[in-house]
Amino acid sequence: MTAYNSGNDDLDNAVIALIARAARKKRPVTLDLQLQTDLGFDSLAITALVFQFEELLRVDLSEIDLGQIGQLRTVKDALLASRKIIELTRGAG
Amino acid sequence: MTSGYIIDCHCHIASLEHVPKSFIDGVIGNVVASFLAQGIPASHSKISKMYEKKMDDPFCDDLVAEMADAGIVKSILLAADFTYALKDCRFTIEESFLRHWDVLTKHPGKFDVFGGVDPRWGHDGVALFERALVEFGFSGFKVYPPCGFSPSDPALFPFYELCAAHRLPVLVHIGPTSPALSFETCNPFLIDVAARNFPSVNFILAHAAVSFREECVMMAAYRPNVFLDVSGYQTSIRNGVECAVGGLVSRGVDHKILFGTDWPVFRTQSTQRMFVEALTNQGGGLSGRDETVTARILHGNVERLLALRRQGLSMSASAA
Numbered sequence: 001m002t003a004y005n006s007g008n009d010d011l012d013n014a015v016i017a018l019i020a021r022a023a024r025k026k027r028p029v030t031l032d033l034q035l036q037t038d039l040g041f042d043s044l045a046i047t048a049l050v051f052q053f054e055e056l057l058r059v060d061l062s063e064i065d066l067g068q069i070g071q072l073r074t075v076k077d078a079l080l081a082s083r084k085i086i087e088l089t090r091g092a093g
Numbered sequence: 094m095t096s097g098y099i100i101d102c103h104c105h106i107a108s109l110e111h112v113p114k115s116f117i118d119g120v121i122g123n124v125v126a127s128f129l130a131q132g133i134p135a136s137h138s139k140i141s142k143m144y145e146k147k148m149d150d151p152f153c154d155d156l157v158a159e160m161a162d163a164g165i166v167k168s169i170l171l172a173a174d175f176t177y178a179l180k181d182c183r184f185t186i187e188e189s190f191l192r193h194w195d196v197l198t199k200h201p202g203k204f205d206v207f208g209g210v211d212p213r214w215g216h217d218g219v220a221l222f223e224r225a226l227v228e229f230g231f232s233g234f235k236v237y238p239p240c241g242f243s244p245s246d247p248a249l250f251p252f253y254e255l256c257a258a259h260r261l262p263v264l265v266h267i268g269p270t271s272p273a274l275s276f277e278t279c280n281p282f283l284i285d286v287a288a289r290n291f292p293s294v295n296f297i298l299a300h301a302a303v304s305f306r307e308e309c310v311m312m313a314a315y316r317p318n319v320f321l322d323v324s325g326y327q328t329s330i331r332n333g334v335e336c337a338v339g340g341l342v343s344r345g346v347d348h349k350i351l352f353g354t355d356w357p358v359f360r361t362q363s364t365q366r367m368f369v370e371a372l373t374n375q376g377g378g379l380s381g382r383d384e385t386v387t388a389r390i391l392h393g394n395v396e397r398l399l400a401l402r403r404q405g406l407s408m409s410a411s412a413a
Binding site for chain 2 (some may be wrong): 043045051054055
């Protein structure tokens with residue numbers, strides 16, 4: 001199992017790879033791309049991404065505030081959110 | 094962001110009090126099946142938890158904040174009546190109407206409500222709907238045919254007669270929905286008998302950018318009192334909104350198309366502001382259109398429908 005730290009390049013690369021795999025519109029993933037319009041993430045795809053994040057980060061996101069998920073606009077936002085999740089889980093652990 | 098203001102003609106209160114558990118379980122079952130087929134680790138209970146979290150705005154405070162951010166000045170709340178077809182709803186339809194009235198009172202000017210009553214409730218249902226119009230200030234009727242009746246069922250005619258008398262529109266759900274309900278009665282052509290029999294009542298076919306698009310356009314093009322709403326267009330974001338909404342707009346029925354989001358269904362996907370931008374920014378179904386066309390769709394068409402009631406009220410007042 002990989003031990004990710006916030007700000008860890010491995011984490012960033014793993015999250016970007018996950019987004020690239022889950023994107024409905026296939027294209028090279030860069031930080032500025034919009035999840036919804038550029039990569040085609042609809043509500044099902046976003047929900048699927050949450051489950052894949054859980055598996056990747058080995059965390060339980062079932063208590064996550066969905067309002068915050070809806071606020072994720074870009075790949076960079078998703079990256080920052082995943083770092084924050086890692087920080088929170090480390091803090092809780 | 095678009096110039097001008099926006100009216101969202103298709104929203105619901107985000108609360109599980111108004112939706113039967115069996116309805117939600119059916120929706121979640123489809124999601125789980127899809128995820129498992131893709132090898133995505135998902136369970137019914139986890140998705141159910143996520144669903145509960147997006148349904149946590151019983152007095153529409155979050156919705157009002159999102160509307161302000163998106164330039165939406167008013168939203169129409171639709172109170173669908175599932176309570177005759179499915180027996181596991183927390184609220185009765187009367188309790189649901191009362192909560193919608195609470196929301197109207199709490200946020201004056203922000204909402205209109207279209208109340209729905211299953212026609213099989215008979216005289217009691219008609220009386221409740223009339224009370225909602227007169228006492229609660231509701232502004233239209235909501236029909237949910239997947240509950241097991243055609244929108245042209247004669248049992249609905251007393252409701253349509255009330256709408257004619259009060260000059261109110263009727264919004265009809267179109268297309269398949271939770272597998273807990275029937276899909277037999279979700280075809281837009283089923284509205285034709287009612288639309289012919291009640292020419293003074295305006296019927297809005299919901300989700301026309303998603304389900305039976307071609308049939309919806311035909312109905313709007315040839316039946317003067319049939320309109321379309323685009324709510325649910327967010328599902329087309331994966332293939333391009335231009336195709337779904339732009340495809341409707343290009344068919345010469347832009348004077349019949351109403352903007353709608355179906356809040357809170359797509360709340361996990363994005364914000365109301367981003368949904369508006371997905372339509373109006375480059376590549377969206379409304380980008381590059383004549384400004385008068387965009388204004389009609391974003392607010393003008395629904396305003397015309399809602400104004401009929403105000404005109405009727407002012408005529409009654411001057412006659413008295």
